Amino acid sequence: MESNSPKDTLVRSQETESLVKRLAGPSSGKAGLAKDQTEINRIISDASKGSKFYENEKKKDKEVTVRIEKILKYKEEAFKNLDVAKVEASMDHLIEQLEEQRDLTQLIVHVDMDAFFANVELLDNPSLAGKTFAVVGKGVLTTASYEARKFGVRSGMAAFIAKKLCPHLILVENRHWRYSEISDQIMGIFHRYDPDMCPAGCDEGYLNITAYCEEHAMTAEECVREIRETVFRETKLTVSAGIAPNKNKPNGQYQLDFDAKAIKAFTHDLPIRKVPGIGRVSERLLEAIGIKASTCGDIYTQRAVISIMDKQFGLVYLLRTYLGISSNTVQAHTREERKSIGAERTFSTLHKLDDILAKLDEVAAELEKDMQEDGWVGRTITLKYKLDTYRVFTRAKSVDHWVSKKEELYAVRQMIHSSHLTNINILLDWQRPAPP
Amino acid sequence: MESNSPKDTLVRSQETESLVKRLAGPSSGKAGLAKDQTEINRIISDASKGSKFYENEKKKDKEVTVRIEKILKYKEEAFKNLDVAKVEASMDHLIEQLEEQRDLTQLIVHVDMDAFFANVELLDNPSLAGKTFAVVGKGVLTTASYEARKFGVRSGMAAFIAKKLCPHLILVENRHWRYSEISDQIMGIFHRYDPDMCPAGCDEGYLNITAYCEEHAMTAEECVREIRETVFRETKLTVSAGIAPNKNKPNGQYQLDFDAKAIKAFTHDLPIRKVPGIGRVSERLLEAIGIKASTCGDIYTQRAVISIMDKQFGLVYLLRTYLGISSNTVQAHTREERKSIGAERTFSTLHKLDDILAKLDEVAAELEKDMQEDGWVGRTITLKYKLDTYRVFTRAKSVDHWVSKKEELYAVRQMIHSSHLTNINILLDWQRPAPP
DNA sequence: CCCGGTGAG
DNA sequence: TCCCCTCACCGGG
DNA sequence: ATGTCCGCA
DNA sequence: AGCGTGCGGACAT
Ligand SMILES: Nc1ncnc2c1ncn2[C@H]1C[C@H](O)[C@@H](COP(=O)(O)OP(=O)(O)OP(=O)(O)O)O1
Ligand SMILES: Nc1ncnc2c1ncn2[C@H]1C[C@H](O)[C@@H](COP(=O)(O)OP(=O)(O)OP(=O)(O)O)O1
Ligand SMILES: [Mg+2]
Ligand SMILES: [Mg+2]
Ligand SMILES: [Mg+2]
Ligand SMILES: [Mg+2]
Numbered sequence: 014m015e016s017n018s019p020k021d022t023l024v025r026s027q028e029t030e031s032l033v034k035r036l037a038g039p040s041s042g043k044a045g046l047a048k049d050q051t052e053i054n055r056i057i058s059d060a061s062k063g064s065k066f067y068e069n070e071k072k073k074d075k076e077v078t079v080r081i082e083k084i085l086k087y088k089e090e091a092f093k094n095l096d097v098a099k100v101e102a103s104m105d106h107l108i109e110q111l112e113e114q115r116d117l118t119q120l121i122v123h124v125d126m127d128a129f130f131a132n133v134e135l136l137d138n139p140s141l142a143g144k145t146f147a148v149v150g151k152g153v154l155t156t157a158s159y160e161a162r163k164f165g166v167r168s169g170m171a172a173f174i175a176k177k178l179c180p181h182l183i184l185v186e187n188r189h190w191r192y193s194e195i196s197d198q199i200m201g202i203f204h205r206y207d208p209d210m211c212p213a214g215c216d217e218g219y220l221n222i223t224a225y226c227e228e229h230a231m232t233a234e235e236c237v238r239e240i241r242e243t244v245f246r247e248t249k250l251t252v253s254a255g256i257a258p259n260k261n262k263p264n265g266q267y268q269l270d271f272d273a274k275a276i277k278a279f280t281h282d283l284p285i286r287k288v289p290g291i292g293r294v295s296e297r298l299l300e301a302i303g304i305k306a307s308t309c310g311d312i313y314t315q316r317a318v319i320s321i322m323d324k325q326f327g328l329v330y331l332l333r334t335y336l337g338i339s340s341n342t343v344q345a346h347t348r349e350e351r352k353s354i355g356a357e358r359t360f361s362t363l364h365k366l367d368d369i370l371a372k373l374d375e376v377a378a379e380l381e382k383d384m385q386e387d388g389w390v391g392r393t394i395t396l397k398y399k400l401d402t403y404r405v406f407t408r409a410k411s412v413d414h415w416v417s418k419k420e421e422l423y424a425v426r427q428m429i430h431s432s433h434l435t436n437i438n439i440l441l442d443w444q445r446p447a448p449p
Numbered sequence: 450m451e452s453n454s455p456k457d458t459l460v461r462s463q464e465t466e467s468l469v470k471r472l473a474g475p476s477s478g479k480a481g482l483a484k485d486q487t488e489i490n491r492i493i494s495d496a497s498k499g500s501k502f503y504e505n506e507k508k509k510d511k512e513v514t515v516r517i518e519k520i521l522k523y524k525e526e527a528f529k530n531l532d533v534a535k536v537e538a539s540m541d542h543l544i545e546q547l548e549e550q551r552d553l554t555q556l557i558v559h560v561d562m563d564a565f566f567a568n569v570e571l572l573d574n575p576s577l578a579g580k581t582f583a584v585v586g587k588g589v590l591t592t593a594s595y596e597a598r599k600f601g602v603r604s605g606m607a608a609f610i611a612k613k614l615c616p617h618l619i620l621v622e623n624r625h626w627r628y629s630e631i632s633d634q635i636m637g638i639f640h641r642y643d644p645d646m647c648p649a650g651c652d653e654g655y656l657n658i659t660a661y662c663e664e665h666a667m668t669a670e671e672c673v674r675e676i677r678e679t680v681f682r683e684t685k686l687t688v689s690a691g692i693a694p695n696k697n698k699p700n701g702q703y704q705l706d707f708d709a710k711a712i713k714a715f716t717h718d719l720p721i722r723k724v725p726g727i728g729r730v731s732e733r734l735l736e737a738i739g740i741k742a743s744t745c746g747d748i749y750t751q752r753a754v755i756s757i758m759d760k761q762f763g764l765v766y767l768l769r770t771y772l773g774i775s776s777n778t779v780q781a782h783t784r785e786e787r788k789s790i791g792a793e794r795t796f797s798t799l800h801k802l803d804d805i806l807a808k809l810d811e812v813a814a815e816l817e818k819d820m821q822e823d824g825w826v827g828r829t830i831t832l833k834y835k836l837d838t839y840r841v842f843t844r845a846k847s848v849d850h851w852v853s854k855k856e857e858l859y860a861v862r863q864m865i866h867s868s869h870l871t872n873i874n875i876l877l878d879w880q881r882p883a884p885p
Numbered sequence: 886c887c888c889g890g891t892g893a894g
Numbered sequence: 895t896c897c898c899c900t901c902a903c904c905g906g907g
Numbered sequence: 908a909t910g911t912c913c914g915c916a
Numbered sequence: 917a918g919c920g921t922g923c924g925g926a927c928a929t
Contacts, residue, residue, distance in 0.1 A: 038919090039914075066919055110546060129916095151920045155916085168916075171919040214916045290925095292914050324927070357921055393908085403919095409909055411907080436920090444907080444908075474897090475892075502897055565894095587898045591894085604894075607897040650894050726903095728892050760905065793899055829886085839897095843888055847929080874899090880886075880929075 031297060032074040033058050036067070039293055040168045042286045053165035053178060060177045069403035077294055081301040084325070088302060088318055097317050104316040108332055115338050117271050120226055120233045124203065124240060124254045125217035127264055130156045132250050133195055134185050145179050147172075150187035151359070157182075192216075195248060202243055206236070212349070234268050241266065276337035281310035288334050299326065309335050354389050355440030356380040362401045364432050373429075376437050377422040384441070390415040391441030396425035399436035406431065416441060467733060468510040469494050472503070475729055476604045478722045489601035489614060496613045505839035513730055517737040520761065524738060524754055533753050540752040544768055551774050553707050556662055556669045560639065560676060560690040561653035563699035566592045568686050569631055570621050581615050583608075586623035587795070593618075595699060628652075631684060638679055642672065648785070670704050677702065712773035717746035724770050735762065745771050786883070790825050791876030792816040798837045800868050809865075812873050813858040820877070826851040827877030832861035835872035842867065852877060 033054045034041070061067040126132070130148040135141045135158070145164065147157035149172050157166040157175070164179035175182055196215040203210045207220040226236050237254045241264075244252045255267030269279055284307045286296045296307065302318045304311040312319065312335040319326050333339070356379045363369050384390065394416060395409040408428035416422065422439050469490045470477070497503040562568070566584040571577045571594070581600065583593035585608050593602040593611070600615035611618055632651040639646045643656040662672050673690045677700075680688045691703030705715055720743050722732045732743065738754045740747040748755065748771040755762050769775070792815045799805050820826065830852060831845040844864035852858065858875050 040916090061919085064918070070919095152918070153920050155920095169920085173918055216916080290914065294913065327926085351923090352925095353923065355922065359920060395909090405911080407910055411908065438921090440922090476894090497897085500896065506897095588895085589898045591898090605898085609896065652894080726892065730891060763904085787901085788903095789901065791900065795898065797895095831887090841889080845887055847886065872898095876901090 031078070032071055035070055035074050035293060036061055037165075038167055038169050040170075042284075042293070042296070050165070056177055057165075057174055060174050065402060077297055081298060084298065084322070085301060088322070091321050092317075095317075095321070100317045100320055104320050104332075107329075108313075108316075108336065111329070111332055111336055111338060112273070115273060115336065117273070118223070119221055120223045120236075121339070122220050122222055122233065122237055122240075122254050123213075123217065124220060124237075124244075124252050125262075126199065126244075127251045127253055127262060128156055128159060128162075129216035129250075130187070130192055131158045131185075133192055134188070136249055137191070138185075141183065141185070144183055145181055146183035146185055147175060148187055149184045155187060195250070198248055199244055199250075199252070202240070202247060205243075206240055234266070237266050237268075273336075277335075280335055280337045281308060283309050285309055285312075285334075290330070295326075302326075351387065351389060353440055353442035354380070354384055354387060354391070355395075355438060356383060357397075357436065357438035359399075359436040361435070363434050366429075366432075369429065369432075369434050369437075370426055372434075372437055373426055373439075374419075374423055376439050377419045380422055380439050380441070381417070381419040384417055389441075390417045392416060392443050393441065394422060394425055395438075395440040395442070396428050397436075397438035397440065398429060398431070398434050400431060401433045401435050403435075411444065467514070468507055471506055471510050471729060472497055473601075474603055474605050478720075478729070478732070486601070492613055493601075493610055496610050501838060513733055517734060520734065520758070521737060524758070527757050528753075531753075531757070536753045536756055540756050540768075543765075544749075544752075544772065547765070547768055547772055547774060548709070551709060551772065553709075554659070555657055556659045556672075557775070558656050558658055558669065558673055558676075558690050559649075559653065560656060560673075560680075560688055561698075562635065562680075563687045563689055564592050564594060564598075565652035565686075566623070566628055567594045567621075569628055570624075572685055573627070574621075577619065577621070580619055581617055582619035582621055583611060584623055585620045591623060631686070634684055635680055635686075635688070638676070638683060641679075642676055670702070673702050673704075709772075713771075716771055716773045717744065719745050721745055721748075721770075726766065731762075738762075787823065787825060789876055789878035790816070790820055790823060790827070791831075791874060792819060793833075793872065793874035795835075795872040797871070799870050802865075802868075805865065805868075805870050805873075806862055808870075808873055809862055809875075810855075810859055812875050813855045816858055816875050816877070817853070817855040820853055825877075826853045828852060828879050829877065830858060830861055831874075831876040831878070832864050833872075833874035833876065834865060834867070834870050836867060837869045837871050839871075847880070 036058050037050075037054050038057075061070070131146065134146070134148060141158070143160060145158060145161040145166075147154045147161050147166055149155065152172050154166065154168060154170045154172060154175055156168050161175075161179055161182055164182070166175045166179050166182060172184055192215060199216070200210075200212055200218065203212075203218050203220055206222050206225045209221065211219045213219060220240075222233060222236050225231075226233055229236070231239070241252050241254060244250065251264040253262045253265050255265075255269070269275060285291050285299055285304060286293075286307065288309065291299070300307055302322070303315040312331050316332070319328055319331055356376050358372065358376050358379075360372060363372065392413070392415060393409055393411040395407055397405060397407045399405050408425070410425070410428070412421075422441075425439060472493050473486075473490050474493075497506070567582065570582070570584060577594070579596060581594060581597040581602070583590045583597050583602055585591065588608050590602065590604060590606045590608060590611055592604050597611075597615055597618055600611075600618070602611045602615050602618060608620060628651060635652070636646075636648055636654065639648075639654050639656055642658050642661050645657065647655045649655060656676075658669060658672050661667070662669055665672070667675070677688050677690060680686065687700040689698045689701050691701075691705070705711060721727050721735055721740060722729075722743065724745065727735070736743055738758070739751040748767050752768070755764055755767055792812050794808065794812050794815075796808060799808065828849070828851060829845055829847040831843060833841060833843045835841050844861070846861070846864070848857075858877075861875060
């Protein structure tokens with residue numbers, strides 16, 4: 014590896030850049046509060062360097078790079094014998110069809126509590142006001158106060174990394190039962206505005222307020238303001254609202270004009286990374302195929318490439334994003350029923366099979382308990398385990414009867430064929446639709 | 450089974466009816482030449498009764514009946530909480546979209562030789578003129594002269610059954626090499642009219658004659674007449690043409706008006722069984738869900754049911770059929786590349802493993818030869834074998850390298866776990882698209 | 886991927 | 895003498 | 908069906 | 917010292 018040709022240097026520097034960005038964590042790129050992202054990334058990178066975690070991230074990053082090269086090669090090849098104009102015309106036709114499905118008659122709003130866990134902690138401990146603090150569980154931050162976020166501290170970040178970024182950071186332990194209480198409370202409020210509301214996580218939901226606005230002769234803006242005031246009055250917590258993803262957090266709301274033009278103008282300059290479903294990997298992939306400015310506007314420009322890589326990128330999904338048409342379910346409804354249940358535990362590396370099996374037993378016991386509480390059963394058992402290299406294996410087995418007992422879960426031990434384990438996960442589901 | 454309630458009697462009689470119809474063979478219902486189908490069916494049924502073949506057909510028939518019951522139950526249930534009007538409106542919208550894809554600018558014609566193998570035999574042996582004769586291979590008819598067809602004799606029928614229907618039937622042995630010669634000859638002729646023509650079997654093809662008609666200032670009708678005359682002049686064999694399936698065989702052509710109205714009027718009264726892709730099973734299933742008159746017109750009537758059973762019936766496919774829009778590939782082109790190759794042999798029941806393995810070896814040898822001739826290799830080997838009950842088993846194994854040698858094919862012997870074999874088949878393919 | 890089923894010629 | 899043989903495609907697991 | 912990867916809270 | 921837990925979904929095989 015002594016080559017120093019310009020091309021080689023460029024490639025390596027690119028890889029380093031993407032790796033550094035990757036190390037910033039999956040939720041990086043969502044909020045844009047931090048001043049100097051480059052400096053932050055450097056601190057994170059330095060703090061990680063040398064660890065097995067770092068090595069694994071490097072490997073993953075490399076894999077994405079290789080994947081990009083393959084995609085580019087395929088694109089090159091495919092474009093040789095391809096009538097681009099024809100494909101684009103075909104896409105335009107598809108776009109027209111999707112456009113037809115646009116429904117501007119429904120008032121859909123997305124509401125999401127501000128720094129949820131953190132503000133709940135603040136509520137119960139006012140001395141935290143104005144402080145840089147974060148909520149932590151198992152060594153990882155679940156969220157951070159807005160003061161802390163200015164230092165680059167984010168959800169999903171290892172606590173010790175956050176400390177490097179923000180030495181005075183106060184760490185508060187998770188209190189899930191408390192968040193559940195408040196969550197129930199706010200969901201109750203949301204329900205008043207839309208009985209069919211669709212919860213999307215413990216602190217947010219999609220509401221169809223068309224009927225409510227009609228009945229109360231309100232504009233959507235007035236209605237959302239009322240929702241936010243109600244939440245604040247009853248919980249003393251702030252909530253933001255708007256079309257997803259929220260434009261102006263915290264404690265704000267954003268009203269987009271209800272016409273196709275305005276919506277498309279909005280998405281045109283929206284970085285794809287903000288789109289739900291586009292994470293750090295998809296962002297790199299899309300950038301590679303020509304979404305240079307990383308905005309949704311480029312989805313249209315690159316519709317030909319996307320169309321020949323439908324499976325990889327999700328043609329219709331991206332076009333909908335470009336058009337600003339969310340799912341075709343006008344009703345944000347969709348009553349959720351659980352589709353899987355699982356339990357997972359991480360521990361310091363275990364080598365002896367007996368120790369591993371003991372851990373497995375603990376996880377199985379915990380899962381059995383959760384299943385009993387939920388009254389849930391399954392027929393496909395999946396064992397997932399992680400080595401100290403962070404490499405992950407999954408082994409699954411479907412059976413012809415319903416499983417609910419610890420003993421049956423524990424049977425997956427037959428599928429462990431490695432040592433150096435650091436994590437065990439048991440998951441149950443029933444594949445496909447619903448059981449009779 | 451002593452119940453004689455009206456319902457029970459009805460059910461049993463229906464089953465018998467469907468079974469009798471089934472026994473008439475898969476290609477029954479295509480040609481409507483025979484006078485008294487009921488009498489024919491009775492003869493076939495009587496000749497089959499008691500055999501293992503018959504028992505198997507009965508079992509299959511029963512399975513379809515059960516399948517129908519399940520479908521009807523599901524339909525019943527689904528329709529309870531279903532806004533039929535809404536679903537139909539949605540279907541109408543889909544139909545509009547499909548209608549948009551209708552392309553009346555291309556002149557596509559389907560040409561198909563009359564009683565191909567039989568007429569080739571007649572050509573080489575004029576003494577067969579006017580006789581009731583059929584071409585036979587391995588005890589099964591490949592085709593029959595039109596004179597013989599009047600007796601109910603059909604392709605795919607066992608020779609000994611055909612003899613019962615038509616005692617004076619003359620049987621002529623298959624001479625494949627000869628049909629190949631003629632096939633090449635006629636394909637050559639078709640090519641003159643469309644270099645991109647799509648062969649669809651040894652005696653037929655789809656031709657896009659748009660360009661030819663344009664260049665020679667001909668109508669489609671004139672062009673097709675010329676094609677047929679050319680074929681007759683150069684081969685002394687007759688060919689029919691028209692939209693598939695051919696309307697007036699033999700030696701005819703059918704011209705459908707090139708407007709949506711006429712096409713839909715045509716399909717409206719077309720029995721679904723004539724539609725390529727709808728066989729004896731699909732016909733029964735569709736009839737069960739309400740395609741009562743068994744015509745494509747009912748596809749529209751029953752669009753709601755079909756839409757909720759998309760997977761079972763192929764919603765878009767059926768709607769396209771109703772609209773008379775064939776595949777969206779305006780170009781009948783699609784250069785074919787082989788996707789699998791296999792060899793199969795039927796024999797009198799073998800019990801001893803050694804005997805079975807000897808047969809397997811023969812089949813493997815034959816396949817290897819065919820593969821060598823074709824220069825074809827594969828990576829997924831499928832073994833299929835049939836018991837004397839006609840029950841079929843399939844066992845497949847993919848490997849990470851290209852297989853072409855007899856020895857590797859013969860390795861599938863590990864997957865035989867039965868006795869009483871009457872048939873062995875080895876097949877090779879490579880799953881999905883193309884290898885590099 | 887693996888298996889069974891349907892259909893065509 | 896007692897129901898073939900080759901190939902393609904689909905849907906479920 | 909099994910196995911891997913991606914994304915979100 | 918050092919990077920978790922629980923879920924849904926898409927895709928390849
Ligand atoms: N990576 C994570 N791991 C565990 N819990 C998380 C993670 N991300 C978020 N959470 C939890 C804690 C959050 O307070 C809660 C709601 O998430 P989210 O709405 O995305 O952020 P937030 O409410 O903390 O801040 P924001 O003001 O940006 O909405 O879910
Ligand atoms: N079931 C079968 N098994 C073996 N060969 C068959 C079978 N069906 C058809 N063939 C062979 C023999 C036919 O002459 C040839 C062309 O088939 P096809 O066009 O359907 O019938 P045909 O040409 O004999 O009569 P038609 O006049 O109805 O077209 O393919
Ligand atoms: Mg939030
Ligand atoms: Mg949230
Ligand atoms: Mg023919
Ligand atoms: Mg034919």
